[in-house]
Amino acid sequence: MDTTFSLFIGALLDALIGPNLFVPGEPFLIAAGYQLHQGLVSGVIMVLLGGLIGDQASYFIGCKLGLPAQKKLVKWQSKTRRPIARCRYLMVKKGNAILMFARLLGPVAWVVPFMAGTHRITWRRFTLYSSIGLLLGVGQFVFWGYMLAYGLESLPWAQQVKLFVVEHRLSFYAIAVTIAFFAVAKVCNWRYRRSVTLGLFVGTILFANYAHFFFYADDFLNDEQLQAQHSTLDMVEPSTLTLKAYPGKSAVFDAQAINILYYGQNPRDLMLDIGWIENKTFSRDDLEFKDYIQLLNEKTPPVSDLFWNHIPQEMAFQLPGDLLKRSHIRWWKGGIDPKTQELYWLGAISYDNGLQITPYSGIVTVLHSIDPNVDAERDKFALQVVTSSVKQEMGYKQLVDRVVLDEEHDYFTDGQVLLIKGNNG
Structure with a gap:
């Protein structure tokens, strides 16, 4: 079957009462957008023609069979009398808007032409407003098909x-x-x-x-990200990085501070040596609900994911505490310092201070409230590192601008980052 004719058939069945309950039209409309990007207008013409004929056929089927079908339904289920009367009222009083925007309202579009015929909307009125709706409904998917082809x-x-x-x-x-x-x-x-x-x-x-x-x-974490994260890292100066992490991947979330740099193969030994407990994380560990409950009982609940460069933390740790108040830190591999040729890690340390309802990575959920004074946790961590049995070199460096609480951040800081160099670097 010719591809263009297939688009016509798909759009027709998507608009025809009965088949449209089973045939999704969106793939055909998006395919027409792909063809338009390639310079073929025929696909768009075919989906518009198929949609128009389908709407018209559904309208005339409603004119012919709609009322008898309604009478049988009311006789079988008398409770449907009021909803049908309400639908008739809406079609009479607000029929123009319904006819125009039905295709933007999902499943509503499946029955509107049939109901228009059933309730004796004049053919001219139906054709005029449903055609406008056809252009809007088909146009949106053709547009996205074109944009997908464009890239x-x-x-x-x-x-x-x-x-x-x-x-x-x-x-x-x-x-x-x-x-x-x-x-x-x-x-x-x-x-x-x-x-x-x-x-x-x-x-x-x-x-x-x-x-x-x-x-x-x-x-x-798809396979490409995992492979990239564990392969040769980029040579990049830490001062050129964005030292902020986010509770989601899209650009609508407030930033959290990355305020520690660790030079060495892995900060895990240091963390365990100074008394931190490694946490499970939802992205890195295959957790079941029973695992979550067990971790709650042990007062080491999983750490919610933060994203740096769209990648969740590789490790997370907490100090002993209760379920509402605890210090925790997340670590990401940052790259290779071009000056020292050493691997370095980025750490985001903060303090959980109670619970709050907050938007997080596409949902609204209950998470810990982060104390905005992240510098205090950074400095406490520095004092702990001094007590480590493993010798560490340590200092501060101004790598980011001073930040205050505003609509883009959940913290304030003096902009200094704690630098730690382990003996395994």
């Missing part, structure tokens, strides 16, 4: 939009399910719909939290 990597803003959508997909699913349920409940005039909807929303948010930490947390 999102060449458009920084598009990359950020894509990253934001992918990272927040669980929250979007929760909101979409809740809105869809409330819309159905309102049309059907269900009692207690507000309280049930609120309960559903809380339930979906809780499930999004569970899925994020226990199903998808390790998805941030």
Whole structure:
């Protein structure tokens, strides 16, 4: 079958009442956008023509069969009389808006042409407004198909939009399910719909939290990232790096401070020698819920992931403490210092001071509240390093600007970074 004709068939079945419940039209519309990028307009014409014919066919099917089908439904289920009457009222009073924007409202688009015919919307009125809606609905997916073919990597803003959508997909699913349920409940005039909807929303948010930490947390590390992280690191001067970490990958989160540099093969021996406990992390360890509960009982809960250069920490440690208050630090491999030819690690140290509800990596969840005085934790750590049985060289260096609390940060600092050189460097 010719590719262009396939686009026509796909768009037709996506718009035709009955088949459109099973045939998704988005792949065909996006494919038309790909063809448009290659200079072929025929694909766009075919999906528009298929959508138009499908809408028209659904309208006339509604004119012919809609009322008899409704009567049978009301006779079988008398409770459907009121929702049907409400739908008829909306089509009469707000039909123009519904016809124009139905294709932007997901599953609503499946039945609107059929309902328009059923409720005797005039053909001219239906054709005019549904055609506008067809241009809007098809146009959005053709646009994204064109942009995908063009290459999102060449458009920084598009990359950020894509990253934001992918990272927040669980929250979007929760909101979409809740809105869809409330819309159905309102049309059907269900009692207690507000309280049930609120309960559903809380339930979906809780499930999004569970899925994020226990199903998808390790998805941030694909094979390429793991290979790159453990292969030869870049020669890069530490002062040229962005010494900030974020509780997510998209550019909507407040920064946290990276305020320690460790020169050496691995800071683990130093951390254990001065009394720190290595934590599990959601991205690096395959944690089940029972593991999480056990770690809570041991007062060493897993450390939530921070991202530096879109990579979660490689190691995390905490000092002994309770579940609400503890000092912790995360470590990333930074690179090879071109001056000394040594491997160095980046550390972000801070203090957990209670709990708070906060946006985190695409979800809203309960996490520890970070004390903004990160310099105090850095300086306490320096005093601990002095007591290490392993000799370390130590000092401070001004590598970042002075930072105060603002809309881009959750901390304040004098801008100095603690430099530690281990004897295994």
